[in-house]
Amino acid sequence: MSSVVQGFTKSLAMTVLSEIGDKTFFAAAILAMRHPRRLVLSGCLGALIVMTILSAVVGWAAPNLISRKLTHHITTVLFFGFGLWSLWDAFSDGGEAEEFEEVEKKLDADFKANAGATKEGSKADDELKKQRRQFLSQFFSPIFLKAFSITFFGEWGDKSQLATIGLAADENPFGVVLGGIIGQALCTTAAVVGGKSLASQISEKIVALSGGVLFIVFGIQSFLSPVKS
Secondary structure, three states, rough: HHHHHHHHHHHHHHHHHHOOOHHHHHHHHHHHOOOHHHHHHHHHHHHHHHHHHHHHHHHHHHHHHHHHHHHHHHHHHHHHHHHHHHHHHHOOOOHHHHHHHHHHHHHHHHHHHHHHHHOOHHHHHHHHHHOOOHHHHHHHOHHHHHHHHHHHHOOOOHHHHHHHHHHHHOOOHHHHHHHHHHHHHHHHHHHHHHHHHHHHHHOOHHHHHHHHHHHHHHHHHHHHHOOOO
16 A cells, blocks of 8 residues: 555646646647637546556566666666756756747747638538538547647657656555555646646746755665665
8 A cells, every 4th residue: 555655646746736737738728718618628637547557567677677676776766867857957948938939939930830720611611510410529629639649649658658668667556556646636726727827827947946955865765775576
């Protein structure tokens, strides 16, 4: 039970400090400004839950593919590496405003590219929507799929995904998944409800510093702890 709690608390703290102010956080905020929040929230959160589960499965399977001692050492190095990465981000130039503008420009270009096709097919789409069931139209709507795909591919290879793999390899995978999902739900809901205003009130430097310190603490703990059999 203690291993589940440890995996849960580590995953929850790591997820919250990694995702606040992340590109996918801003993407969810921008999408929620222009589309129904329930569709954006369900799409973004669905992608993050799938990503968390996939990452935990990879981390859980890793010790069965290579030696547990090696996975333990790799996890330790990852924690130290991500800690230094976050500290570098904290002291490097840039901030929430620049990152928000970067994501907004990218989404604006996409919206403009699809504007013509959307107008032409709007009448046909309206008729089809009336014929579909509400449940199906919600979960297979273009907005849901857009939010899902942007978030999923935005998180692929991100440090939070790799850290989740490392945590699941060293901690209880169930606790890691549970903590990760709750952390993602908190961050995504905050982004959808008021991401831009929230980001302007939270110091990116403090979040990055906190995340860096947390990763280094995880690294020290992993370095000092014996390899689990």
